[in-house]
Amino acid sequence: MPEKIAIVGVGLVGSAWAIVFARAGHRVALYDATEGQCEAALARIETNLEALQGHGLIDDPAAARARIAVSTGLADALDGAAYAQESVFERADVKRAVYERIDGIAGPDLVVGSSSSGIPCSTFTEGLDIGPRCLVAHPINPPYVIPLVEMVPAPWTEEETASRCWALMEAAGMKPVRLTREIDGFIANRLQAALLWEAFRLLEGGYATAKDIDTTISAGLGRRWAFIGPFETIDLNAPGGLADFCARLHDGFYEFVKQSEPAQPLSDAVVSKAHEERRGRLPMAEHGDRQAWRDRRLMGLAAHLRDAGRDAGE
Ligand SMILES: NC(=O)c1ccc[n+]([C@@H]2O[C@H](COP(=O)([O-])OP(=O)(O)OC[C@H]3O[C@@H](n4cnc5c(N)ncnc54)[C@H](O)[C@@H]3O)[C@@H](O)[C@H]2O)c1
Numbered sequence: 001m002p003e004k005i006a007i008v009g010v011g012l013v014g015s016a017w018a019i020v021f022a023r024a025g026h027r028v029a030l031y032d033a034t035e036g037q038c039e040a041a042l043a044r045i046e047t048n049l050e051a052l053q054g055h056g057l058i059d060d061p062a063a064a065r066a067r068i069a070v071s072t073g074l075a076d077a078l079d080g081a082a083y084a085q086e087s088v089f090e091r092a093d094v095k096r097a098v099y100e101r102i103d104g105i106a107g108p109d110l111v112v113g114s115s116s117s118g119i120p121c122s123t124f125t126e127g128l129d130i131g132p133r134c135l136v137a138h139p140i141n142p143p144y145v146i147p148l149v150e151m152v153p154a155p156w157t158e159e160e161t162a163s164r165c166w167a168l169m170e171a172a173g174m175k176p177v178r179l180t181r182e183i184d185g186f187i188a189n190r191l192q193a194a195l196l197w198e199a200f201r202l203l204e205g206g207y208a209t210a211k212d213i214d215t216t217i218s219a220g221l222g223r224r225w226a227f228i229g230p231f232e233t234i235d236l237n238a239p240g241g242l243a244d245f246c247a248r249l250h251d252g253f254y255e256f257v258k259q260s261e262p263a264q265p266l267s268d269a270v271v272s273k274a275h276e277e278r279r280g281r282l283p284m285a286e287h288g289d290r291q292a293w294r295d296r297r298l299m300g301l302a303a304h305l306r307d308a309g310r311d312a313g314e
Contacts, residue, residue: 002026003082003168008074008098009033013115014087015041016142019048021085022064023144024172030070031077033088038070048295052144055299057306075105083168085137087115095124103128111161111168113137113151118189120182122154132158137165138186139174142295145302147175150186198260204270210277227305 005021007014010032018041022028030038045068049061058064071077078084084106088098095114102112112134114121125131136152143149149169153162162178169176179186185193199213208216224233231242238245282290 004029004080006031006071006077006081006084008077008084008086008102009088009115010037010041011087013139013141013143014085015044016048016144017085017087017115017139018045018068019052019064019142019144020172020174022067023052023058026067026172028068029077029081030068031074042068042070048142048144051296051299055296055303057145057299057303074101078102078105078107078110080107081110083165084110084112085115086112090117090119092119092123095119099124099128099130099134103130106130106133111135111164113165115139118185120152120154120184122156122182125154125156131156133161135161135165136186137169137176138188140188142298143174145295145298147173148188149174149176150179150188151176152179152182152186154182197263197266200266200270200274201260203274204267210274211281226301227308 002025004027006029007018007021008031010018010030014030014032018028018030022045030041032038032041046065049058049065052058053061084102086095086098086102088094095116099112102110106112110130110133112130114124114134114136116136116138118138121134121136125134128134131154134154135157136150138150138152140146140148151162151165151169166176166178177187183190195217199210202208202213203210228236234245235242238248240247
């Protein structure tokens with residue numbers, strides 16, 4: 001059923017969420033504390049709607065655009081909204097201030113999902129009346145082509161909040177996953193951090209260039225990860241399935257996994273080394289173009305995976 005959705009904070013992620021909900025038929029109200037941000041968001045939205053149409057990922061971009069409106073303030077955005085997607089800066093104090101304002105305005109049925117990349121929502125919703133109707137709904141950017149949304153409840157989040165958010169996300173074409181309880185970084189960024197730390201460690205040790213480490217993922221491991229995860233990968237990589245894979249490779253893997261402990265902060269030197277190699281391959285002047293290139297590739301991949309899934313009867 002079409003609802004009104006409020007987007008609170010319409011930077012990179014909030015503006016992308018607007019596309020997800022408008023494409024699904026909802027009315028979307030944009031709100032941002034910084035002057036000019038909503039207009040900038042609309043320009044981004046229009047460009048991206050056009051690109052999505054080019055890849056067959058939206059039927060009627062003009063209708064989706066017509067469902068998105070700029071609000072006169074937070075109260076206006078929340079008025080009559082069934083769901084709000086909070087996407088303000090990744091700072092607990094900023095989020096807390098926003099939730100305190102929402103608490104004073106929200107109707108009794110509003111559910112609020114936070115785009116928080118790793119800050120659990122218990123840190124900014126404690127003690128608020130609206131707390132039981134809040135949870136984290138963390139996307140991977142941009143959510144209109146990457147469907148994952150991690151749903152993370154605070155200890156006081158009501159079951160109905162989680163089930164309403166899940167249903168809304170699924171109906172909007174997202175793929176929700178649900179954590180049973182809070183943990184810093186949730187699933188995606190914990191996995192990403194483990195991989196990044198190991199990549200920096202290999203670079204710091206001079207074992208390979210940043211380019212070759214990137215290629216190991218883009219031309220290797222990542223090819224499978226676009227449609228199966230690490231558990232399914234190893235399950236399919238041994239004749240007897242996952243337990244057989246572990247029996248064959250556990251000891252060898254454990255030998256080098258042990259070498260990674262304990263965790264250390266990244267050194268300035270290794271960050272500079274990686275950055276300089278990247279700038280040698282991609283000057284900052286071309287950074288924006290490369291981001292747009294990545295997004296077009298993601299749209300092509302999303303269209304392919306949709307069609308492949310249809311072929312497989314999914
Ligand atoms: N960038 C990513 O790849 C990514 C991915 C997933 C989740 N996230 C999360 O999404 C959230 C937003 O990130 P972003 O990258 O879009 O940041 P951003 O800086 O692009 O946008 C944040 C927006 O919030 C607005 N804002 C700040 N304080 C506000 C307030 N009090 N009321 C209303 N608006 C306010 C800012 O004006 C800005 O437009 C963060 O929690 C971030 O961790 C980001």
